Amino acid sequence: MDEKNWLLAHPSIRVGVGVAFPPFMWTEHENSQWAFKGMVSDYVNLLAQRLGIDMNIVYDIPFNQALDRGKKREIDFFPCLSKTPGRSDFLLFTKPYLSYPLVILTREDAPILGSVSDLKGKRFAVVKHLVVYSKLQNDYPGLELDYIYTKKVEENLDVVSLGQADACIINLAAASYYIQRKGLTNLKVAAPVNWEGVQLSMGVRKDWPVFKAIIDKAMATVSQEEKDRISQRWIRVEMDTGVNIDLIWRWGLGIGTATFVLFSFFFFWNRKLAREIEKTETAQKALKESERHLSTLIGNLPGMAYRCLNDQDWTMLYLSDGCEPLTGYAPSELVLNTSTAYNDLILEEDRPMVWNAVQQAVDNHRPFTVEYRIKDKSGSEKWVWEKGVAIQESDTGNLVLEGFINDISDRRRVENDLRKSESLLRRVFEILPIGLWFADKTGKLIKGNTAGIDIWGAEPHVGPEEYGVFKARRLPSMEEIAPDDWALAHTIRHGITVRDELLEIEAFDGSKKTILNSTAPVLDDDGNLDAAVVVNLDITDRIRAERDARQSEARLNALINAIPDLIWLKDPDGIYLSCNPTFELFFGALESDIIGKTDYDFVDAQLADFFRDHDQKAIEAGQPSANEEWLTFRANGYHGLFETVKIPMHDIDGNLIGVLGVARDITKRHKDQKEKIQLERRLKQSQKMESIGTLAGGIAHDFNNILSSIIGFSEIALKNVDQGSELEDDLMEIHHAGKRAAELVKQILIFARKSGDELGPIKIQPIATEALSLLRSTIPSNISIVETLNSTLTLTGNETQIHQIFMNLCTNASQAMEMDGGTLKVSVTDQIIGPDTPGDHSGLPPGQYVKIEISDTGSGIPENEIESIFEPYFTTKEVGEGTGLGLATVHGIVEQYAGRIWVTSSDAQGTRFTILLPAKPSSQTETPPSNDGIPVGNESILLIDDEAAITKMTSRFLSRLGYRSVQVNRSAEALTLFERQPDQFDLVIMDMTMPGITGDKLAARFLEIKPDLPIILCTGFSKILTKEDAMELGISAYIEKPIDNLALSRT
Template sequence: MPFHRIKTISRRLKGSLAAKQLFYILVFSFLITFIGTSFNLFLEYRKDLSAVDDQFTQVREGHLESLSGSLWQLDDLQITTHLNDMLTMRDLIYLEIRENGEALFTAGRLKEGEQWVRRGFDMFFTHGSGQRHIGVLDVYASLEGVHRRLYERLFVILVTQALKTLLVSMAILAVLHRLVTRHITAIAGYATSIRPQELGTRLELLNRKADPECPDEIDELVSSLNQMRQRLYHDMERRKAVEHQLARNRALLDETQRLSNIGGWEFHVDDELFLWTNQLYEIHGLEVDPTLDHFTESMSCYCKADGEAVSKAFSQCVELGRPYDLDCEITTHKGEKKWIRTTGRPVFDGEKVVRVVGNMMDITESVKAEEAQRRSLKTLKTVLDSVDAIICVSDTKTFKILFMNKAMIESFGEGLTGQEYHALFMAGREREGPPGSSPRGGIPDSAGALVWESRNQAGAFYINYERSIQWVDGRQVRFHHGVDITQIKKMEEELRQTHKMEAIGGLAGGIAHDFNNILSSVLGYTELALDDVTPDTRLEGYLQEIYLAGTRAVTLVRQILTFARQGDEATVPIRVKPVVEEALKLIRSSIPSTVEITRDIESESNILGNETQVHQILMNLCTNAASAMEEEGGVLDVKLFDTALGYGGTPVPVSLLPGNYLTLRVADTGCGIPAEVKSSIFEPFFTTKGPGEGTGMGLAMVHGIVKKWGGEIKVEDNIPRGAVFTVYLPVTEEHREEPEPPPDDGILPTGGERILVVDDEPPIARMIGKILGRLGYTAVIRTDSVEALELFQSGPEHFDLVMTDMTMPGMTGELLAEELLRIRPDLPVILCTGYSTRLSEEALEEMGVKAFMIKPIVKKELARVVRRLLDETGKGIEKG
């Protein structure tokens, strides 16, 4: 056969159905062969690996124990015999016995590049009652035999399957050519060579007779081609009509292309014929081709939702005559995203829709511009809503609200009117008249801005910023930006109050020492006079009044010391409820009967405080409340309850942290507190009472105690009338064990020891000496600390106790005590002071001082402390 003939047959065969059939048979056979062979080889591979594992098992169970015994006896010959015996197994290639990583015996060898698998077996020898580890047997098995056997099986399977596939393929090709491919080749040749003038020639197949009752697929194909040949003749005639219509469309195209980026279309209902202008092809990303299925090509560009909407609108336009106008997003055939506006209008012939005409406009740029504007406005609104300040825009003349951010809506409501806005923020500014403002509250041009601080009708403070800006419609409007500084104002007021209280505390501490020294003389000598006066005489009554007056003066001094930072009394865990209940009993008997007391004492919580000062807090608050209702009477309401501040929406006062607080609430229905004096009621010596009716220290003392304990006190109006004082004190989980009070039988302890008294105030020194003398002691008095030190140095054993003032010229009391204790470490020393911030109890204890006493000193406390220290020297600081 000539070479070119073979080449032609080969080229035909390459593109024939038979070649494709052969290809699929080969591919399918290959897949089946591959899957079956892979599975079979996998099973054989696992079987070979299992055989290798069996050899390892045989080593462990058949040789390991006897080999361990030979190793223990160091029988080299027996070990070598065992190893060589194991090497007779099919896949074992190398054996090694190691001890501590060192090879003792080996058998066989490992080839370079050879694949193997190793298994290590620990070798034990039973010796006595235990086992000893004597080495490790490493067994190497070669995988070369496994792989070789695997390759041999693979070769046999592949050769067998290839022969089977070849034979089956040749048989199928022969049958397929006889029944199908030669006829299809003849049909293809007919279809390729047919010409318009040959449409009358009928297709007939050689050597084939059709069965009209039971035609097969080839017969049906031949019949269909002959029918198509007949239809083509009629289609040729209609094509001429279509070409004529296309000429008319060119005029439509010329008119449509004058429009910017708009494509026109027309649909003939009877013919189901679509006509597009060139611009419509461009919008869809298509080449101009009038033979396309235009509706399908256009619908494929829409997303599912838009496609359904357009399809429905088009169907209603054709069937019901409803026009439509839709904006949709499409993805062109070139992958571009576009926004289009598609419209359709029906054309009627009588009541029947015969045509639909419409256009499609590319509105991508305008949509992008609108979207950019929306994003910009959304971003701007997000920014303005996230600002922790109120922002609004209003008309410059009418104050009509044009815009409010989220903070302003939340603060004043979405329905805020221009009049309400003006009253809230502008009225105060007009009164103050900041630079640049007009009498009507006008604002300067956009080059300037106004800033002012105001307090609106709701009581909130704001820093306001305002300028003129151009609004979206081109007019000038008022841009207002306000920052709420109410909390800052409150904190500033708290800071001013704190500084004021600290200054007064320093003043109180400064005068306390001298005043207590004076009271020491008054009370001490009054006690001496009462000891000498005849009982039940007028003189005794006078002296008792003097003593009571002095005691009240001591109480007043202690109240003043509440404001001194270092004048704090010790705080301990106390339960407030019984203190409040006891205080209310006293209050009931001390206020007018026209004042009714109601109570609700719930809390069982503890605080870190002082029972006396809790009593003082309640007494002062209730006394002030009763005074406010003195003329007309009223109701005094006292409540004690627990509050969790900062949880569940409960607001926290500025100076407090969130947590659990004990709350004392004292409310009255009196005359209330004028707004102009509320900021001053906690100041020391401030009073609204007449001369001689009040000291002005009550509420100041309450404020000082509450602040010292880490609490807060606030005053509010009581609706409908009166005032409410609310005290917050932090709750503690600590508890105190109540000490048993010392027995008081009225008899003062006495003694006969020798005591050195040192005080730079001669009246006080003499007074203490006389009291000690009447208690049986021998008192040696010195008013100069240096002289007292010299006297003690001359005879330290002559004194049993030293009592010294703290503040003295030349040498202070603590320096004197240090010198005395250096000379005689076991000496009991009492340090006395009217007021001092220099030393704490811990510092005095480190010095060795056994006790300290706060002036004024009374006879009872002096007798108890002196006697106790003389009897129990060295057991710690005692405070009197």
């Protein structure tokens, strides 16, 4: 493709600049737009016009990034750069079109250098991707420079001026620009760089050789006049804004002081030319041309060139045009002190220092440099830098000073701000409550702040090989840290950041502390390790407080978890935040599943609304709110009464953070309270029953005494009447009525007795008959009784307890039918239980059993109550109609006898109770007493009873049997009689219950007097003395009233 077609195919070229390289090229942001400036920009515009293409500048990226994009062919053209082997890999270079000299810059107070070789071991500021760095690396490997890497050329001058680097290499034009712009007047040209002049070319992407050839041809068409115009335009502009004459002097001193001599020799040369001009017109023209050049040079220098007398006023003989911008005065106002002397501009407190510095330099025949303050014509204070030298005039012999004064206010301001910033950083560094340590790039600790020293108890400046002086363990593993395993060692070796490493350290004073250890690398602009920082945060107190808080929290959690109440916490929106195990149990979910949910996830909407309303009431009230609520839990169907307290929770600032709830299941308490009331009622009922029982016992005693007389006298009368007569029949009716009355009294006494636990061989059938006989007189007439009593087996038991079984079950059955009537069936049969016996007889050993079945045709027992009917005090009857102890008593008796009881019930068939009691056949057959063979005798008997009728009846009966008797109706009288004549009586028959001395006590006195005395004790009812108690007292026999004369005769 020819060049013309190539240009047509590539109308737009991407141009990479990306570096501030004045006066050659730089970019600025003006009026919200980027602008490309400098000599190179004119060449680029010239090429664009002549080739008819667009040069699109790629702005706002650093030069190294521009080069990287050039490698990727994202940038096509670089208009100004030096040729290096690395760049030649991806660029084609045009013929050089610009060049510049290089110099070494140092601080004013730095030692004099002769060449690049004198830089050995020094701190050197350099931009890594520019040609100076590659030149030093390749051609000076033995310099061992400590590189201070920067991003831009101008930063090289900054770090040298601030003392962070010792030197840098820079082209003279750029150095002048930046020194003036930044006021860096403490810099000097230490030496020239004797390298082959650095040549600037244009670079074209390597796959575009056609474009490279086009550029070379186009640049060849640029005339020398065009080049000079471009050069004069930008160099002049730059000098207008800041070429530093001091830099020119320093460079001049470095290479033979050429420029300085030029300036110093100005006036001498001018006078010499004046003398020569008188001789020839050519010399005159040369002089004028020389003056023009020198005037242009001096006029373009920043600041003020001067020539003055060495007097107290610093009387000015010459001032350059820079005088007015610096001082506000025109040169004519200060020359020869026309308006004011220059010394008057110097601040009064600085004048002695300026005078002494200049005079000392004059005396030692050397140049002087001094910085001081002046006030310009407007009264503004400025810092100035002055460089000068004393010169002896050859024609007059006068000593004059020639030099240069420049405004360094901006630089001093920057330096002052920097000092303040550094001072602030030092103070912050020291007062920070966390430990800070700085290490150099080798890992050597170089500085620690107060907090860091306090943590460790020392400030060891050690390197990695000495890290063993630090003792620490990692937590929680308690792994001891090896010297090469410290976080700082890893940061130095690998450039990594380590954050919040938990350590237990042993400080140098022996104390142990817990710290968070962090390290981070400090990198230069190119990502290379420059230093490292270590941060130590002493959290010993915090760890201790956290441990105490955890222990306290653990104790609180243990307490909360052990509480059987439901405990929970919600946020203000009703979302669960926490709960205890009891809450989990009732809600049927783990805490992890409950957190983040609301009541609507666990209970029905109505109950959830109720909970929410209660929460809001507590929040609005701002204090605990309590209530009782019946709850049904979906998880297990439990329904209970809960006492709930809701407490609004606030943070330390008083902001609402949630609602704490505590709920206690008071169902049992509520039930217990109801049962307590019922028990109190039952107690009153029991007390009533006990009173009735006591009354019944007392009545029974009196009845038995009366019945004893009736039965006894009727028996006596029957012996004296003719058999078959009407009188005998009447007496028989009286006798039978007395017997029936005695049986009724006996039934009454069953309720009055406190014990009945004596076990012995009994038959159930007679007890059933007796119970049914008693029941018939108490149940309604609309209830019929059907009995089947076919048992012959004997069991070991207590008649009273068996009687209770029949009475309780039959009474309950009759009450179930009293409204509509029905049939009460009572069955007592014998049954043999074996392995093959049908029915559920689990738990019963094989053998003979007495089977009791009691059924009714009533309404039946609800299914949900059957399991509770044998519980004490369980009853479905109205208050006052039952104690709830009947069935529990029956169940207890059956269990005591090792039997079983079943209940079946339904609405249609009523209720049936079935009882199996193990039979224990008696080894002896009981023989009923016979009426034949009534014993007779002639002994003397003492009869004692407070009822005279009884003693009278008993005496007459005994006398018929041949006995002699003495009747006494008072116990005290009987005791007196027996004490006088104990041997007169062979037997004593006495009543138990008598006024004064009771029968048991009287018997005891008789036995003391006559131990072998037979005593028969009779009682109508006694709660004090049982038959067993009587036997223990030595009483021979115990007879219950009414007295059966036949039984008495055989006793």
